[in-house]
Amino acid sequence: MAVARTLLTRHLSGAQAAAQAGTLQRMHGEPHVWPRVWKIAGSGLEDEGNVRALKGWLASSPTPGTLRCGVAASSHPDELLVVATEALADLDPVPIRVQPGSAVDFRARLLVPAKDCALVVRAPSGAVGKSPMACERGVVNAQVPIGQPGEYMIQLVVNVEGGPRPALEASVFAGVEPRWEPAGGVWTNGQGVSGVLDRLNELRKNAGVGALVRSGALDRVAQAHAERALASHMVAHDAGDGPPEGRLARAGIDVVSGAENVAQASSLAGAQLALEKSPSHFSVMVKPAYDAVGFGTATDESGNVYLVELFAAMAR
Secondary structure, X not given: OHHHHHHHHOOOOHHHHHHHHHHHHHHOOOOEOOOEEEEEEOOHHHOHHXXXXXXXXXXXXXXXXXXXXXXXXXXXXXXXXXXXEXXXXXXXXXXXXXXXXXXXXXXXXXXXXXXXXXXXXXXXXXXXXXXXXXXXXXXXXXXXXXXXXXXXEEEEEEEXXXXXXXXXXXXEEEOXXXXXXXXXXXXXXXXXXXXXXXXXXXXXXXXXXXXXXXOHHHHHHHHHHHHHHHHHOOOOOOOOOOXXXXXXXXXXXXXXXXXXXXXXXXXXXXXXXXXXXXXXXXXXXXXXXXXXXXXXEEEOXXXXXXXXXXXXXXXX
16 A cells, blocks of 8 residues: 555656556565556546456456555545555565674565475675575575675565566665665666667676677567467466477577576566566576577557567577
Protein backbone atom coordinates (compact mmCIF):
# COMPACT_ATOMS: atom_id res chain seq x y z
CA MET A 1 0.00 0.00 0.00
CA ALA A 2 2.79 2.45 0.90
CA VAL A 3 4.46 2.00 -2.49
CA ALA A 4 1.19 2.60 -4.35
CA ARG A 5 0.43 5.71 -2.26
CA THR A 6 3.89 7.17 -2.87
CA LEU A 7 3.68 6.60 -6.60
CA LEU A 8 0.23 8.15 -6.77
CA THR A 9 1.29 11.29 -4.89
CA ARG A 10 4.18 11.80 -7.32
CA HIS A 11 1.66 12.23 -10.18
CA LEU A 12 3.70 10.09 -12.54
CA SER A 13 2.64 8.52 -15.79
CA GLY A 14 2.10 4.77 -15.71
CA ALA A 15 5.49 4.16 -17.35
CA GLN A 16 7.29 6.51 -14.94
CA ALA A 17 5.60 4.87 -11.96
CA ALA A 18 6.61 1.40 -13.16
CA ALA A 19 10.23 2.56 -13.48
CA GLN A 20 10.32 3.68 -9.82
CA ALA A 21 8.27 0.90 -8.23
CA GLY A 22 11.14 -1.51 -7.65
CA THR A 23 13.29 1.05 -5.86
CA LEU A 24 10.36 2.14 -3.67
CA GLN A 25 9.66 -1.47 -2.75
CA ARG A 26 13.21 -1.91 -1.44
CA MET A 27 12.95 1.40 0.46
CA HIS A 28 9.83 0.13 2.22
CA GLY A 29 11.31 -3.30 2.94
CA GLU A 30 9.14 -5.07 0.34
CA PRO A 31 11.40 -7.85 -1.01
CA HIS A 32 9.30 -9.22 -3.87
CA VAL A 33 10.57 -8.49 -7.36
CA TRP A 34 9.33 -7.36 -10.77
CA PRO A 35 6.45 -5.08 -9.71
CA ARG A 36 3.91 -4.03 -12.33
CA VAL A 37 1.89 -0.80 -12.22
CA TRP A 38 -1.61 -0.10 -13.52
CA LYS A 39 -2.99 3.43 -13.39
CA ILE A 40 -6.24 4.96 -14.54
CA ALA A 41 -7.86 8.36 -14.26
CA GLY A 42 -11.58 8.98 -14.08
CA SER A 43 -14.26 6.99 -12.31
CA GLY A 44 -11.99 4.32 -10.85
CA LEU A 45 -13.46 0.94 -9.96
CA GLU A 46 -17.01 2.30 -9.95
CA ASP A 47 -16.83 1.89 -13.72
CA GLU A 48 -17.46 -1.74 -14.79
CA GLY A 49 -15.21 -1.21 -17.80
CA ASN A 50 -12.34 -0.27 -15.52
CA VAL A 51 -12.99 -3.35 -13.40
CA ARG A 52 -12.80 -5.56 -16.49
CA ALA A 53 -9.62 -3.79 -17.60
CA LEU A 54 -8.01 -4.30 -14.21
CA LYS A 55 -8.94 -7.99 -14.09
CA GLY A 56 -7.54 -8.42 -17.58
CA TRP A 57 -4.31 -6.67 -16.60
CA LEU A 58 -3.89 -8.80 -13.48
CA ALA A 59 -4.45 -11.96 -15.51
CA SER A 60 -2.09 -10.89 -18.32
CA SER A 61 1.04 -12.14 -16.54
CA PRO A 62 0.49 -15.69 -15.26
CA THR A 63 2.57 -16.59 -12.22
CA PRO A 64 3.40 -19.81 -10.39
CA GLY A 65 3.33 -17.81 -7.15
CA THR A 66 0.84 -15.74 -5.19
CA LEU A 67 -0.31 -12.40 -6.58
CA ARG A 68 0.12 -9.52 -4.13
CA CYS A 69 -1.34 -6.06 -4.76
CA GLY A 70 -1.25 -2.60 -3.27
CA VAL A 71 -3.93 -0.03 -4.17
CA ALA A 72 -4.07 3.75 -3.78
CA ALA A 73 -6.77 6.19 -4.87
CA SER A 74 -7.20 9.95 -4.91
CA SER A 75 -10.13 12.23 -5.66
CA HIS A 76 -8.25 15.40 -6.66
CA PRO A 77 -7.51 14.42 -9.36
CA ASP A 78 -9.60 11.25 -9.56
CA GLU A 79 -6.99 8.54 -10.04
CA LEU A 80 -6.45 4.90 -9.13
CA LEU A 81 -3.08 3.15 -9.04
CA VAL A 82 -2.39 -0.55 -8.48
CA VAL A 83 1.00 -2.15 -7.86
CA ALA A 84 1.10 -5.92 -8.38
CA THR A 85 3.91 -8.36 -7.74
CA GLU A 86 4.15 -12.11 -7.62
CA ALA A 87 5.34 -13.79 -4.45
CA LEU A 88 7.40 -16.94 -4.96
CA ALA A 89 8.70 -16.70 -1.39
CA ASP A 90 8.34 -14.59 1.73
CA LEU A 91 11.22 -13.06 3.68
CA ASP A 92 11.61 -12.31 7.39
CA PRO A 93 12.55 -8.65 8.00
CA VAL A 94 16.12 -7.80 7.02
CA PRO A 95 17.81 -4.68 8.47
CA ILE A 96 18.56 -1.91 6.00
CA ARG A 97 21.49 -0.54 8.04
CA VAL A 98 24.25 -2.75 9.46
CA GLN A 99 27.86 -2.39 10.55
CA PRO A 100 30.80 -3.55 8.40
CA GLY A 101 32.15 -6.84 9.70
CA SER A 102 28.74 -8.09 10.81
CA ALA A 103 26.42 -10.72 9.29
CA VAL A 104 22.82 -10.50 8.08
CA ASP A 105 20.34 -13.24 8.95
CA PHE A 106 18.39 -14.20 5.83
CA ARG A 107 15.39 -16.46 6.44
CA ALA A 108 12.80 -17.10 3.73
CA ARG A 109 9.92 -19.48 3.10
CA LEU A 110 9.24 -20.75 -0.39
CA LEU A 111 5.63 -20.48 -1.60
CA VAL A 112 6.10 -22.59 -4.74
CA PRO A 113 7.81 -25.89 -5.51
CA ALA A 114 11.43 -25.33 -6.51
CA LYS A 115 14.06 -27.69 -7.92
CA ASP A 116 16.78 -25.76 -6.12
CA CYS A 117 17.69 -22.24 -5.05
CA ALA A 118 20.71 -20.00 -4.59
CA LEU A 119 21.54 -16.88 -2.62
CA VAL A 120 23.40 -14.35 -4.78
CA VAL A 121 25.09 -11.29 -3.29
CA ARG A 122 26.51 -8.23 -5.01
CA ALA A 123 29.09 -6.40 -2.89
CA PRO A 124 29.82 -2.65 -2.96
CA SER A 125 32.77 -3.37 -5.27
CA GLY A 126 30.39 -4.81 -7.86
CA ALA A 127 31.66 -8.35 -7.34
CA VAL A 128 28.90 -10.96 -7.45
CA GLY A 129 29.07 -14.28 -5.64
CA LYS A 130 26.97 -16.94 -3.95
CA SER A 131 26.52 -17.05 -0.19
CA PRO A 132 26.32 -20.40 1.63
CA MET A 133 22.77 -21.29 2.61
CA ALA A 134 20.57 -24.16 3.70
CA CYS A 135 17.21 -24.98 2.16
CA GLU A 136 15.15 -27.64 3.91
CA ARG A 137 11.42 -28.25 3.58
CA GLY A 138 10.94 -24.97 1.78
CA VAL A 139 12.76 -22.85 4.38
CA VAL A 140 15.93 -20.96 3.42
CA ASN A 141 18.42 -20.02 6.12
CA ALA A 142 21.67 -18.12 5.67
CA GLN A 143 24.03 -15.75 7.39
CA VAL A 144 25.38 -13.33 4.83
CA PRO A 145 28.79 -11.89 5.80
CA ILE A 146 29.11 -8.12 5.44
CA GLY A 147 32.63 -6.80 4.85
CA GLN A 148 33.51 -3.43 3.39
CA PRO A 149 31.24 -0.37 3.74
CA GLY A 150 28.61 0.22 1.06
CA GLU A 151 25.47 -1.32 -0.40
CA TYR A 152 24.94 -5.06 -0.57
CA MET A 153 22.18 -6.50 -2.73
CA ILE A 154 21.04 -9.92 -1.53
CA GLN A 155 18.93 -11.93 -3.97
CA LEU A 156 17.25 -15.31 -3.64
CA VAL A 157 17.02 -17.14 -6.98
CA VAL A 158 14.66 -20.11 -7.24
CA ASN A 159 14.55 -22.69 -10.02
CA VAL A 160 10.85 -23.09 -10.76
CA GLU A 161 8.80 -24.22 -13.73
CA GLY A 162 10.06 -22.04 -16.56
CA GLY A 163 13.62 -21.92 -15.20
CA PRO A 164 15.61 -19.95 -12.59
CA ARG A 165 14.30 -16.54 -11.59
CA PRO A 166 14.71 -14.01 -8.78
CA ALA A 167 12.22 -14.41 -5.95
CA LEU A 168 13.38 -11.97 -3.27
CA GLU A 169 15.74 -8.99 -3.07
CA ALA A 170 16.97 -6.94 -0.13
CA SER A 171 19.34 -3.97 -0.04
CA VAL A 172 21.60 -3.68 3.00
CA PHE A 173 23.82 -0.65 3.67
CA ALA A 174 26.94 -1.22 5.75
CA GLY A 175 28.38 1.81 7.53
CA VAL A 176 26.87 4.29 5.06
CA GLU A 177 23.56 6.11 4.72
CA PRO A 178 21.08 4.38 2.40
CA ARG A 179 21.15 5.85 -1.08
CA TRP A 180 18.17 4.98 -3.21
CA GLU A 181 18.24 5.51 -6.95
CA PRO A 182 15.22 5.19 -9.25
CA ALA A 183 15.17 1.98 -11.28
CA GLY A 184 15.27 4.20 -14.37
CA GLY A 185 18.74 5.35 -13.33
CA VAL A 186 20.45 7.98 -15.45
CA TRP A 187 20.85 5.93 -18.61
CA THR A 188 18.39 6.42 -21.43
CA ASN A 189 18.50 4.54 -24.69
CA GLY A 190 17.46 6.00 -28.01
CA GLN A 191 19.30 3.47 -30.17
CA GLY A 192 17.32 0.28 -29.69
CA VAL A 193 19.25 -2.92 -29.10
CA SER A 194 22.40 -1.33 -30.52
CA GLY A 195 22.29 1.00 -27.52
CA VAL A 196 21.84 -2.01 -25.21
CA LEU A 197 24.94 -3.62 -26.76
CA ASP A 198 26.91 -0.43 -26.13
CA ARG A 199 25.63 -0.40 -22.56
CA LEU A 200 26.67 -4.03 -21.99
CA ASN A 201 30.14 -3.37 -23.33
CA GLU A 202 30.46 -0.30 -21.12
CA LEU A 203 29.63 -2.46 -18.09
CA ARG A 204 32.11 -5.11 -19.21
CA LYS A 205 34.84 -2.52 -19.74
CA ASN A 206 34.26 -1.20 -16.23
CA ALA A 207 34.52 -4.77 -14.94
CA GLY A 208 37.79 -5.33 -16.82
CA VAL A 209 36.49 -7.94 -19.27
CA GLY A 210 36.40 -8.06 -23.07
CA ALA A 211 33.67 -6.66 -25.31
CA LEU A 212 30.82 -8.69 -26.77
CA VAL A 213 30.18 -9.06 -30.49
CA ARG A 214 26.60 -9.20 -31.69
CA SER A 215 25.69 -12.48 -33.37
CA GLY A 216 22.96 -12.75 -36.00
CA ALA A 217 22.48 -16.43 -35.18
CA LEU A 218 21.96 -15.64 -31.49
CA ASP A 219 19.66 -12.76 -32.50
CA ARG A 220 17.33 -15.18 -34.28
CA VAL A 221 17.07 -17.52 -31.29
CA ALA A 222 16.58 -14.61 -28.88
CA GLN A 223 13.95 -12.97 -31.10
CA ALA A 224 11.95 -16.19 -31.33
CA HIS A 225 11.96 -16.47 -27.55
CA ALA A 226 10.91 -12.82 -27.07
CA GLU A 227 7.93 -13.40 -29.35
CA ARG A 228 7.08 -16.59 -27.48
CA ALA A 229 7.30 -14.75 -24.15
CA LEU A 230 4.94 -12.08 -25.48
CA ALA A 231 2.45 -14.65 -26.78
CA SER A 232 2.44 -16.60 -23.52
CA HIS A 233 2.75 -13.52 -21.23
CA MET A 234 5.63 -15.30 -19.48
CA VAL A 235 8.94 -13.80 -18.38
CA ALA A 236 10.78 -17.10 -18.22
CA HIS A 237 13.64 -19.02 -19.76
CA ASP A 238 11.21 -21.72 -20.85
CA ALA A 239 7.99 -20.17 -22.18
CA GLY A 240 6.93 -23.46 -23.74
CA ASP A 241 9.79 -23.45 -26.25
CA GLY A 242 12.39 -25.15 -24.06
CA PRO A 243 15.39 -23.86 -22.11
CA PRO A 244 18.05 -21.78 -23.88
CA GLU A 245 20.50 -24.65 -24.30
CA GLY A 246 17.84 -26.67 -26.10
CA ARG A 247 16.87 -23.77 -28.36
CA LEU A 248 20.53 -23.19 -29.27
CA ALA A 249 20.99 -26.87 -30.12
CA ARG A 250 17.86 -26.95 -32.30
CA ALA A 251 19.16 -23.91 -34.17
CA GLY A 252 22.44 -25.71 -34.85
CA ILE A 253 24.52 -23.14 -32.94
CA ASP A 254 27.64 -24.65 -31.39
CA VAL A 255 28.61 -22.93 -28.15
CA VAL A 256 31.00 -23.78 -25.34
CA SER A 257 28.64 -22.23 -22.77
CA GLY A 258 25.78 -19.78 -22.67
CA ALA A 259 23.23 -17.99 -20.54
CA GLU A 260 20.12 -15.87 -21.01
CA ASN A 261 18.60 -12.77 -19.43
CA VAL A 262 14.88 -12.10 -19.83
CA ALA A 263 12.95 -9.06 -18.60
CA GLN A 264 9.77 -7.09 -19.18
CA ALA A 265 9.40 -3.38 -18.54
CA SER A 266 7.64 -0.28 -19.83
CA SER A 267 10.64 0.52 -22.05
CA LEU A 268 13.73 -1.16 -23.49
CA ALA A 269 15.98 0.95 -21.26
CA GLY A 270 13.85 0.06 -18.24
CA ALA A 271 14.20 -3.65 -18.97
CA GLN A 272 17.98 -3.38 -19.30
CA LEU A 273 18.31 -1.34 -16.10
CA ALA A 274 16.13 -3.80 -14.18
CA LEU A 275 18.46 -6.60 -15.26
CA GLU A 276 21.51 -4.58 -14.20
CA LYS A 277 20.03 -4.13 -10.72
CA SER A 278 19.66 -7.91 -10.35
CA PRO A 279 22.89 -9.50 -9.07
CA SER A 280 22.31 -12.81 -10.86
CA HIS A 281 21.57 -11.12 -14.20
CA PHE A 282 24.42 -8.64 -13.83
CA SER A 283 26.87 -11.48 -13.29
CA VAL A 284 25.84 -12.92 -16.66
CA MET A 285 26.42 -9.57 -18.37
CA VAL A 286 30.02 -9.31 -17.17
CA LYS A 287 31.04 -12.98 -17.29
CA PRO A 288 34.51 -13.03 -18.90
CA ALA A 289 33.92 -16.28 -20.81
CA TYR A 290 31.20 -14.83 -23.02
CA ASP A 291 32.24 -13.21 -26.28
CA ALA A 292 28.94 -12.97 -28.21
CA VAL A 293 25.39 -11.84 -27.59
CA GLY A 294 22.07 -11.82 -29.40
CA PHE A 295 18.96 -9.75 -28.69
CA GLY A 296 15.24 -10.26 -29.05
CA THR A 297 12.47 -7.75 -28.33
CA ALA A 298 8.69 -7.82 -28.49
CA THR A 299 6.18 -5.16 -27.48
CA ASP A 300 2.63 -5.73 -26.26
CA GLU A 301 -0.41 -3.58 -26.96
CA SER A 302 0.23 -1.50 -23.84
CA GLY A 303 3.78 -0.67 -24.89
CA ASN A 304 5.50 -3.03 -22.45
CA VAL A 305 8.73 -4.46 -23.83
CA TYR A 306 10.01 -8.01 -23.51
CA LEU A 307 13.82 -8.10 -23.75
CA VAL A 308 15.85 -11.28 -24.28
CA GLU A 309 19.65 -11.24 -24.12
CA LEU A 310 21.34 -14.48 -25.17
CA PHE A 311 25.02 -14.70 -24.22
CA ALA A 312 27.50 -17.31 -25.43
CA ALA A 313 31.10 -18.39 -25.54
CA MET A 314 31.14 -19.40 -29.20
CA ALA A 315 32.88 -22.61 -30.26
CA ARG A 316 35.79 -21.96 -32.62
